[in-house]
Amino acid sequence: MGRLRGPARRGLLVACAVLGFALLGFARGAYAADVVVFAAASLSDALGELAGTWDAGRPDHLVLTFGASSDLARQIRAGAPAAVFFSADVRRVAELEHEGLVAAGSRHDVLSNQLAVIVPQGGTVAVATPDDLRACRHIALADPEAVPAGVYARAWLTSIGLWEALRDRVVPTVDVRAALAAVEAGHVDAGVVYQTDTRVTSRVRVAFTVPRTAGPSIVYSIAALAGRPEGAEVVRFLVSPEALAVYEKYGFVAIETQ
Secondary structure: OOOOOHHHHHHHHHHHHHHHHHHHHHHHHHHOOEEEEEEEHHHHHHHHHHHHHHHHHOOOEEEEEEEOHHHHHHHHHOOOOOOEEEEOOHHHHHHHHHOOOEOOOOOEEEEEOOEEEEEEOOOOOOOOOHHHHHHOOOEEEEOOOOOHHHHHHHHHHHHOOOHHHHHHHEEEEOOHHHHHHHHHOOOOOEEEEEOOHHHHOOOEEEEEEOOOOOOOOOEEEEEEEOOOOOHHHHHHHHOOHHHHHHHHHOOOEEOOOO
């Protein structure tokens, strides 16, 4: 066969390149994909471990996006390409479900948590009881107007008659991990976070935890989002006995088994 020259040779090269890109695209589509999971910041460590397990045994890849559940719900309403929403507030998922943004039958109320009051290691303000918070100049909370951890903290402080006395000392943060970071850095005298957050750092001291019977009902809810069929299998994995064991290792309380 003679050697191709000029336009014929260039045409063959272009055809081969197009075929190559087409095959590469087919391979990526057939064997790998990203599944986006929006999740509460307090789930960062547990879901990070579970994502590693998922990715090791499946062709698709979990992409985890963490933040305040309130902000993540807003992004979902705006059309963010999430397949799964794992919220620290059951109401956020229920609202999306009511708006038709949750796949029918996919919602599960999975976990519970409790609040903890923390102070910096080496902090100078002695905090051992709720009333001791009156001595604090600044107290970090996730935004008490919107972010679940902050809303829960405000509800607890209101229930024990301290919110009005402390509200002007509150430093609102974008999410619960930002409140934790403020205490770790010593920028505030105390903070209110989830007790699970206290397990991921040695730079704070737990002053006390709020008993479940004295604090607000904290429920984490997960759902696949409407129009995202790839989310259903991820939800099944994230509520499986294997996953529940991981959450419990990080201090969550499982309230549902599958």
